[in-house]
Each structure stands twice: as structure tokens, then as C-alpha cells.
Amino acid sequence: MNRLETYSQLAIPADSRILYYVIDGLGGVPRIPGGPTELEAAKTRTLDRLVGEGSTGLITPILPGVAPGSGPAHLALFGYDPMETLVGRGVLAALGIGFDLRPGDVAARINFCTVDTTGNVVDRRAGRIDTSVGAPLAERLDAIELDGDVECFVRHVKQYRACVVLRGPGLDGRIADTDPQATGVPAKAPEARHSDAQATAALAAQFIAKAGEHLADQAQANGVLLRGFDTYKPLPSMVDLYGLRPAAVAAYPMYKGVARAVGMDVFAAEDGIDGLAKATRDAAVDHDFVYVHYKTTDSRGEDGDFNAKVKEIETADRVAERLLENDFDVVMVTGDHSTPAAMARHSWHPVPVLISGGPCRANAGGDSFGETDCLQGALGTFPSMDLLPLVLAQAGRIGKFGA
Amino acid sequence: MNRLETYSQLAIPADSRILYYVIDGLGGVPRIPGGPTELEAAKTRTLDRLVGEGSTGLITPILPGVAPGSGPAHLALFGYDPMETLVGRGVLAALGIGFDLRPGDVAARINFCTVDTTGNVVDRRAGRIDTSVGAPLAERLDAIELDGDVECFVRHVKQYRACVVLRGPGLDGRIADTDPQATGVPAKAPEARHSDAQATAALAAQFIAKAGEHLADQAQANGVLLRGFDTYKPLPSMVDLYGLRPAAVAAYPMYKGVARAVGMDVFAAEDGIDGLAKATRDAAVDHDFVYVHYKTTDSRGEDGDFNAKVKEIETADRVAERLLENDFDVVMVTGDHSTPAAMARHSWHPVPVLISGGPCRANAGGDSFGETDCLQGALGTFPSMDLLPLVLAQAGRIGKFGA
Numbered sequence: 001m002n003r004l005e006t007y008s009q010l011a012i013p014a015d016s017r018i019l020y021y022v023i024d025g026l027g028g029v030p031r032i033p034g035g036p037t038e039l040e041a042a043k044t045r046t047l048d049r050l051v052g053e054g055s056t057g058l059i060t061p062i063l064p065g066v067a068p069g070s071g072p073a074h075l076a077l078f079g080y081d082p083m084e085t086l087v088g089r090g091v092l093a094a095l096g097i098g099f100d101l102r103p104g105d106v107a108a109r110i111n112f113c114t115v116d117t118t119g120n121v122v123d124r125r126a127g128r129i130d131t132s133v134g135a136p137l138a139e140r141l142d143a144i145e146l147d148g149d150v151e152c153f154v155r156h157v158k159q160y161r162a163c164v165v166l167r168g169p170g171l172d173g174r175i176a177d178t179d180p181q182a183t184g185v186p187a188k189a190p191e192a193r194h195s196d197a198q199a200t201a202a203l204a205a206q207f208i209a210k211a212g213e214h215l216a217d218q219a220q221a222n223g224v225l226l227r228g229f230d231t232y233k234p235l236p237s238m239v240d241l242y243g244l245r246p247a248a249v250a251a252y253p254m255y256k257g258v259a260r261a262v263g264m265d266v267f268a269a270e271d272g273i274d275g276l277a278k279a280t281r282d283a284a285v286d287h288d289f290v291y292v293h294y295k296t297t298d299s300r301g302e303d304g305d306f307n308a309k310v311k312e313i314e315t316a317d318r319v320a321e322r323l324l325e326n327d328f329d330v331v332m333v334t335g336d337h338s339t340p341a342a343m344a345r346h347s348w349h350p351v352p353v354l355i356s357g358g359p360c361r362a363n364a365g366g367d368s369f370g371e372t373d374c375l376q377g378a379l380g381t382f383p384s385m386d387l388l389p390l391v392l393a394q395a396g397r398i399g400k401f402g403a
Numbered sequence: 404m405n406r407l408e409t410y411s412q413l414a415i416p417a418d419s420r421i422l423y424y425v426i427d428g429l430g431g432v433p434r435i436p437g438g439p440t441e442l443e444a445a446k447t448r449t450l451d452r453l454v455g456e457g458s459t460g461l462i463t464p465i466l467p468g469v470a471p472g473s474g475p476a477h478l479a480l481f482g483y484d485p486m487e488t489l490v491g492r493g494v495l496a497a498l499g500i501g502f503d504l505r506p507g508d509v510a511a512r513i514n515f516c517t518v519d520t521t522g523n524v525v526d527r528r529a530g531r532i533d534t535s536v537g538a539p540l541a542e543r544l545d546a547i548e549l550d551g552d553v554e555c556f557v558r559h560v561k562q563y564r565a566c567v568v569l570r571g572p573g574l575d576g577r578i579a580d581t582d583p584q585a586t587g588v589p590a591k592a593p594e595a596r597h598s599d600a601q602a603t604a605a606l607a608a609q610f611i612a613k614a615g616e617h618l619a620d621q622a623q624a625n626g627v628l629l630r631g632f633d634t635y636k637p638l639p640s641m642v643d644l645y646g647l648r649p650a651a652v653a654a655y656p657m658y659k660g661v662a663r664a665v666g667m668d669v670f671a672a673e674d675g676i677d678g679l680a681k682a683t684r685d686a687a688v689d690h691d692f693v694y695v696h697y698k699t700t701d702s703r704g705e706d707g708d709f710n711a712k713v714k715e716i717e718t719a720d721r722v723a724e725r726l727l728e729n730d731f732d733v734v735m736v737t738g739d740h741s742t743p744a745a746m747a748r749h750s751w752h753p754v755p756v757l758i759s760g761g762p763c764r765a766n767a768g769g770d771s772f773g774e775t776d777c778l779q780g781a782l783g784t785f786p787s788m789d790l791l792p793l794v795l796a797q798a799g800r801i802g803k804f805g806a
Contacts, residue, residue, distance in 0.1 A: 360433075380784040393750075400748075
């Protein structure tokens with residue numbers, strides 16, 4: 001019996017309520033050797049108080065040395081083995097905007113782009129056109145009809161981003177990106193990465209050609225680049241696996257998408273303290289597991305702005321204070337991955353984690369929430385995918401193995 | 404090559420002698436956040452001395468968040484992967500009382516119970532009848548004859564508990580418990596959990612019916628409930644795997660059963676300091692690996708009595724002092740799992756472990772045997788099933804891998 005089946009069979013019902021608070025890109029590294037990380041430099045009164053009442057540790061998102069994307073990092077946080085549970089970005093994008101994907105659908109992300117008269121891509125984001133421009137263009141592409149029994153849906157996401165979904169028999173999403181990742185060269189053809197995907201790749205090529213025709217009157221957004229093709233295969237849901245009533249509070253489509261993929265009810269939040277607090281209050285009414293996502297810590301880390309990330313972490317701390325106004329029995333706080341400002345990108349460094357509530361052991365040292373203090377935490381360093389079972393155990397929701 | 408085969412091929416003979424001391428349910432959690440656990444509150448002079456001379460750490464019995472039963476927790480301590488090495492309680496019960504199980508036998512535990520005139524179970528333990536009542540009733544049931552080529556053995560275990568063994572061609576123990584886990588309802592029928600087990604399930608039903616006839620004159624013990632059905636498949640023994648001459652010193656049947664299942668010679672001990680000390684002295688004469696089991700720490704934890712568990716740990720410490728009078732080269736002390744008094748049940752929390760003797764590294768901090776100090780131990784936190792190989796290595800009994 002595999003790991004997930006084991007946990008599922010051991011899951012037991014309980015009245016306990018769980019807050020699962022994910023501060024994106026939380027982990028960092030010092031600006032100077034021996035100095036504080038962003039989290040250590042930030043004043044985090046609420047998180048530090050939770051540390052004093054709980055157990056801390058560090059989590060490794062995927063594998064040692066591997067910086068994760070947000071999709072697999074979140075799947076690991078939700079208890080899935082991220083190496084065995086790849087969900088393509090196209091599927092996450094479609095789920096993220098609430099599109100009703102069906103098993104077997106093939107989805108891909110669309111970037112509108114600018115193509116010159118020789119066919120070379122000159123702007124991979126079509127001058128970052130606004131939503132007011134992008135949305136009606138996506139609607140135009142939704143009218144595209146493809147050969148055979150295949151339906152084609154196009155939905156706008158944000159600004160220059162959209163997604164396309166193909167629906168029909170025998171589709172296969174093992175298709176390479178068409179984005180050349182450079183300008184002054186043509187887009188790539190959508191190439192099948194597996195022989196079973198050749199027919200679907202041909203349909204993708206047909207879609208791209210027809211999109212070019214539909215966009216021919218546009219100066220900026222006159223072409224499309226397709227990325228993150230994938231076939232939708234629903235994951236075993238957290239509802240079925242653990243008997244939870246899980247909810248997600250998130251402002252950004254990607255995170256809503258991952259949440260829907262694992263069976264959560266999604267509460268769209270306005271970004272910021274009040275928005276997250278209000279959506280969490282709503283979600284907590286009828287759900288016993290509430291995942292809350294705080295995004296902009298990661299954004300400032302990606303900007304390489306240490307001080308701005310420190311400020312965002314302090315805001316995330318104030319969000320925590322508001323979230324705790326709801327009546328949770330077990331509270332977990334962590335990040336999906338590290339985004340050190342010093343590196344201006346996702347990194348592989350283990351991420352601080354705290355669990356408060358339920359039967360907690362004392363840490364060996366360290367009374368604030370930070371990378372160095374968490375080294376002395378009672379939870380040790382462990383894979384992200386083991387976090388959810390630990391939290392469920394703390395909440396009295398995992399039974400005994402064997403007699 | 405799998406893990407166990409690898410260790411077995413690397414095992415080398417040595418004269419070293421190992422004490423493997425398991426204090427049941429040793430691990431705990433604080434009564435109040437930041438306070439001491441039971442082990443931290445206990446005065447453990449001998450165990451603390453061993454920590455000063457050795458390396459400490461923490462072990463995870465099965466999986467993060469999973470509280471183990473004693474059977475799988477012990478199999479992990481003995482080096483077997485507990486997820487792949489399930490041994491049913493019926494088999495452990497039969498082995499525990501020294502019944503000569505043969506491969507293919509199907510064994511189940513029996514609880515005598517009280518059934519009313521409408522067929523409902525009114526007491527699942529038959530008023531906890533004494534051994535003086537239970538033993539002759541088990542002997543009556545041993546006379547039961549079943550259809551076909553199948554032999555049936557019934558042996559008394561203790562008080563209201565017995566076990567039944569079926570022997571014959573083509574038996575299959577994949578049968579569900581008949582214990583309804585409630586009173587005022589009838590016992591369940593013994594249902595096959597696999598189509599190959601239907602014939603055996605029919606024999607079990609026949610046994611239950613005949614047992615009812617044999618017990619019809621009893622006021623209390625007039626029925627039987629069957630649990631923990633399993634087919635006996637011998638495990639690779641520690642003798643064959645590692646060339647050890649292993650012995651077990653235990654007072655309780657379950658632990659004797661697990662020990663026999665892995666090839667140990669069992670030295671039945673009277674409970675208490677002198678009983679365990681004497682049996683260990685006897686066992687150490689002709690054995691180079693002596694597993695000693697101390698039970699009542701777990702019992703007081705299950706009672707939810709923090710102070711009583713502290714006292715039991717202090718007694719277990721005095722037992723350790725006596726065990727060390729024998730000449731062991733490597734001493735290991737741990738528990739099979741945690742049983743925090745605050746939870747009054749087995750828990751998933753990692754269990755303190757110490758290894759003393761052989762080439763030991765210094766711990767980073769912590770000079771007493773306790774959950775928090777062990778966080779800083781040289782061994783780190785690791786799966787229980789890796790403990791035996793580590794101890795064998797300390798005893799010079801694991802050779803080099805590759806050239």
C-alpha cells in the first residue's frame with residue numbers, strides 16, 4: 001500500500017479546525033554571511049507568539065538542492081508526492097480561473113505576443129497589454145473551431161495571459177512549449193513529446209494558425225505563444241482522502257487552481273490584510289481546513305528587494321493576527337519555498353515551519369520564527385509532503401497503524 | 404537488491420554483545436507548553452550516564468503523523484520495514500504463548516464474551532473472567548472439530564483472552580474481525596476480505612457456532628469474538644539475516660510473539676526489576692543480542708497518569724542499571740513509540756533513542772535522556788527501522804559496501 005493510501009485509510013473524522021497559512025517564498029538567506037534573513041529581520045509579533053506555544057522545524061519542498069515552482073511546492077504542502085504528482089501549468093491556469101475542466105481535457109497557457117512581418121517574435125508579452133485589451137481578444141479566440149470532434153475553449157486570465165482548453169476523445173497533452181524564450185526568432189511549432197500526442201499537437205498547430213488569423217488586425221497582440229500543455233487527470237481529493245471540508249483563500253489564479261485540483265472550495269480574496277481576513281472568516285464558517293495564501297512576499301523576493309520583502313513579511317504577520325480571530329484548533333504557518341532577495345528567484349533552501357495547537361513538543365532553542373531558530377525546532381527538517389499528515393495528526397485526524 | 408538483503412549481505416560475524424532495551428511508550432509531550440515531558444521529569448541516573456558516553460537522537464516509528472500499534476512499532480525496531488511487514492495480532496498472539504505455528508496456519512485472537520438470549524453482545528470481555536475460568540473453557544474449545552482436512556487448535560492466553568489456529572491446505576487469513584466494537588448488537592459474521600479467503604471464513608463461522616454450543620452452559624463466557632485473523636508467513640529471521648544469536652526478555656505475550664516471529668529465543672520474565680534482571684542474566688549467557696522489554700511505562704501513559712508514568716520511567720532506569728551488570732559492548736535504549744499521558748494513547752511523536760559503546764560521536768548539546776535534549780543528538784531524527792543497522796554497525800557487525 002502506498003503512502004497516500006496508508007494515510008487515507010488511517011484518517012479519522014474529528015471536529016477540529018485547521019488553519020494552513022502559506023506565506024509565498026517565505027524562506028530567505030542573509031544579505032551578508034552571518035546576518036539575518038528577511039524573516040529574521042522582520043518584526044513578527046504574532047508568528048513569534050505562535051512559536052512560543054508550538055513546535056518549529058524546516059521543510060524541504062521537493063529534493064535537496066531543487067528550487068521548486070509554485071505548483072509542485074504547493075502540491076507537496078497538500079500532502080502529495082511532488083515527484084509523482086505533476087500538474088501542468090495549463091491545467092492549473094484553467095482551474096485557477098474556475099474553468100470546469102473534465103478528465104482528459106488538454107489545457108495550455110496562452111501569452112499574447114507581437115510578431116513582425118517576417119514571423120519573428122519581437123515581444124513575448126505583446127507590450128503587456130491591459131486586461132481591457134486582452135479579455136475581448138480571448139473572446140475572439142474562443143470562437144475558433146478545430147477539425148474533427150474536438151471542442152476548443154479560450155478563457156482570459158489577466159493582461160496578456162489566457163488559456164486554451166481542448167476537449168475530445170484521445171487527446172494527449174505531452175506537447176512542448178511554443179514560446180522560444182527569446183525575441184528576434186520565430187515561435188516554435190507545438191511538438192509532440194510522445195508519439196501518442198501527435199494528433200493533439202497537430203490540433204494545437206491548427207489553433208495557433210487560426211489565432212494568428214483572428215488577431216491579424218492587432219498591432220501588439222497579433223500572435224499567441226503556448227506553454228504548459230497538460231492533460232487533466234483529477235487528483236485524489238483532500239475530501240476523499242481525509243474527510244476534510246477544505247477551503248482555499250487566495251487572490252491569484254495559480255493558487256486557486258492548485259486548490260481546486262485537490263478538492264478545495266475556493267474563496268476568492270482581495271489582496272491585502274482586510275481582503276484575506278474577510279475571505280477567511282467566510283471560509284471558516286462551513287470548512288474545517290482553511291488554506292490561506294499570501295503572495296507578495298515572493299514577489300518582493302523575486303524583485304531582489306530585501307527591505308521590501310521584510311516589510312511584506314511584517315504585513316503577512318499582521319494578516320496572521322487577523323486570521324487567528326477565527327476559532328482554529330491547530331495553526332500551521334510556512335512558505336511553499338524560499339525566495340531569497342539576495343538571489344531574486346526561487347531557491348532550494350528549506351522553509352521555516354511552525355505548528356501550534358494540539359500536543360506540541362518544546363523546541364530545543366530559538367523563540368522566534370526564523371531560519372536559524374527553526375534549526376533547533378522540535379519538528380526537525382523533513383519533506384514538505386509530510387507536513388499535512390503531521391498537522392492532521394496534531395488535529396486528532398490520523399488513527400493508529402496496526403494493533 | 405532491497406534494503407534488508409543489502410544489510411544481510413554486509414553482515415559480518417563478531418564477538419560483540421548488544422543490549423537492546425525497549426521501554427514501551429517511552430516518548431511523551433509536556434503537560435503545559437514548554438514544560439517537561441514524562442521522561443524529562445523523571446530522574447534517570449543510569450540512562451543519563453549512558454547519554455554522556457554515547458550518541459542520542461529520535462526515531463520515527465512508521466510515518467510522520469502516524470501512531471503505531473506495538474506490533475509494527477517493534478518490527479521496525481527489529482529492522483523490518485513496518486509498511487511491508489504486517490503481522491496480524493492473531494499470529495503474534497499464538498507465537499506469544501509459544502504455540503508452534505507452521506507456515507500457512509491461520510490464527511486469530513479470541514475474546515470470550517457474553518451474549519444475551521436475543522443474540523446481542525452485552526459484554527465484549529465476558530466480565531473479564533479470571534484465568535482460572537478462561538483456561539478450562541479454552542480447553543473445551545480445543546476439542547472442536549471442523550469440516551474437511553482442517554485441524555483446529557485453541558489455546559488460552561490470559562483471563563478472557565485466547566487464540567485459535569486453523570491448520571490445513573489452502574487456508575487464507577484475510578478475514579474481517581467479528582468483534583462489533585459495541586454492545587447491544589450481535590457479533591459480526593467472519594467476512595472474507597478477499598475472494599480466496601471465503602472457504603476459511605466459512606470454517607471460522609463454523610468454529611464460532613460450535614464454540615457457542617460448547618459454552619452454552621456458561622452465564623458470562625457464552626460466546627466468542629474473533630479478531631486479528633492472519634496467515635502465518637515466517638519473516639526472514641535475525642539469525643539468518645545477521646548471524647546473531649538473539650534473545651528476548653519479556654513478560655507479556657505480544658512481545659514474546661514478535662520476538663519469536665523474528666527468530667529470537669524467548670526468556671519469559673517475571674515483571675519488575677528482579678524478574679527482568681534475572682532473565683537477562685540467563686539470556687546473556689548464550690546470546691549476543693538481548694532485547695529486553697519494559698511494559699508498564701506504556702500502561703501508565705495509556706491511563707493518562709503523568710506522575711505514574713514518571714515513576715515507571717524511574718523504575719525502568721533502575722532496571723537499566725541491573726541490565727548493565729552483564730557485559731554488553733553496545734547498549735541501545737529507546738521506546739517502540741510515544742504514549743503521552745496528556746493524550747492517554749499511542750502517538751506519532753518521535754521517540755528518544757541512545758546508543759552507547761562503539762565509536763560514538765558527541766551530541767551538539769543536551770546531557771540528559773529526554774525529548775528536547777535528543778533533538779541535539781549526534782544521531783538526528785530517523786526512521787525506527789534504521790536503528791538496528793546502526794547498532795549492528797556500532798558493534799562491528801556491518802561490513803563495507805563496495806570496494
